[in-house]
Amino acid sequence: QHEGRTALVTGSTSGIGLGVARIFAEHGANVVLNGLGNPDEIETHRAAIEKDFGVRALYDSANMLKPEDIAAMVRQTEENIGPIDILVNNAGIQFVSPIEEFPVDKWDAIIAINLTSNFHTIRTALPKMKQTGRGRIINISSAHSLVASPFKSAYVAAKHGVAGLTKTVALEVAEQGITVNAIAPGYVWTPLVESQIPDTMAARGMTEEEVKRDVLLAAQPTKEFVTIEQVAQLALYLASDAASAITGTTISMDGGWTAK
Ligand code: NAD
Numbered sequence: 001q002h003e004g005r006t007a008l009v010t011g012s013t014s015g016i017g018l019g020v021a022r023i024f025a026e027h028g029a030n031v032v033l034n035g036l037g038n039p040d041e042i043e044t045h046r047a048a049i050e051k052d053f054g055v056r057a058l059y060d061s062a063n064m065l066k067p068e069d070i071a072a073m074v075r076q077t078e079e080n081i082g083p084i085d086i087l088v089n090n091a092g093i094q095f096v097s098p099i100e101e102f103p104v105d106k107w108d109a110i111i112a113i114n115l116t117s118n119f120h121t122i123r124t125a126l127p128k129m130k131q132t133g134r135g136r137i138i139n140i141s142s143a144h145s146l147v148a149s150p151f152k153s154a155y156v157a158a159k160h161g162v163a164g165l166t167k168t169v170a171l172e173v174a175e176q177g178i179t180v181n182a183i184a185p186g187y188v189w190t191p192l193v194e195s196q197i198p199d200t201m202a203a204r205g206m207t208e209e210e211v212k213r214d215v216l217l218a219a220q221p222t223k224e225f226v227t228i229e230q231v232a233q234l235a236l237y238l239a240s241d242a243a244s245a246i247t248g249t250t251i252s253m254d255g256g257w258t259a260k
Pocket of ligand 1: 010011012013014015016017034035036037062063064065090091092093113114140141142143184185186187188189190191192193
């Protein structure tokens with residue numbers, strides 16, 4: 001269904017973003033990867049997508065902290081591949097600390113990467129989407145766009161912001177063939193989750209096993225991590241024609257977490 005279409009996925013050098021980029025490529029879209037990391041590893045991921053799926057895969061190193069980088073990435077995608085049909089705002093970072101000790105620069109970076117970068121990709125990609133009369137914007141938010149956990153003030157604030165941005169843009173483009181939605185995963189087993197375990201151990205004085213059982217999966221009634229593949233499949237569905245009536249909403253995939 002996505003043959004020849006263009007999908008741009010921010011933060012797709014790892015974790016959920018890479019899984020999402022790969023599923024769109026599998027279904028025929030040319031993809032733009034973005035994110036930080038080791039250049040050799042990124043090139044391996046990029047080349048594998050071209051080889052595995054016979055589509056074009058480009059990499060853009062835009063830093064989501066920099067509005068001018070983001071605008072240039074969107075412009076270059078449009079010039080080098082074509083208007084963006086599917087925009088997935090996925091780049092995100094986490095930092096865990098009591099608020100009175102929360103480093104100010106970490107707060108600013110989390111708001112910039114997890115929330116403001118979505119504003120910049122959307123505002124720069126929309127004009128061409130409107131011209132083509134179709135588009136799918138999928139924001140990877142979090143269960144933390146709906147509920148909170150202690151010590152994650154910046155992340156929770158940014159993700160709640162994404163829920164509001166999603167609704168607002170959906171209303172602005174509702175009659176133009178463009179849908180805007182968010183996916184709110186619970187805990188997905190990725191490097192992001194793995195890397196916050198030491199900080200949570202320190203903040204709560206727990207062992208690694210205790211953090212996994214009593215903090216991470218304690219919130220998730222299924223007691224199972226969500227998989228990258230499951231999130232990618234939902235993104236694929238939201239980008240399909242069948243999902244044209246779904247807009248302005250946040251869809252949870254959290255093993256029952258936010259039902260409580
Ligand atoms: P990850 O750390 O594996 O991937 C994050 C991606 O963002 C990487 O490609 C990284 O390079 C990129 N990135 C970080 N800072 C960047 C910057 N300044 N500029 C450009 N790219 C940057 O993490 P993940 O778990 O795959 O997370 C992806 C998204 O899913 C995030 O928005 C995260 O908040 C959200 N999410 C994750 C979980 C989870 O449990 N893993 C749960 C809910 C939501």
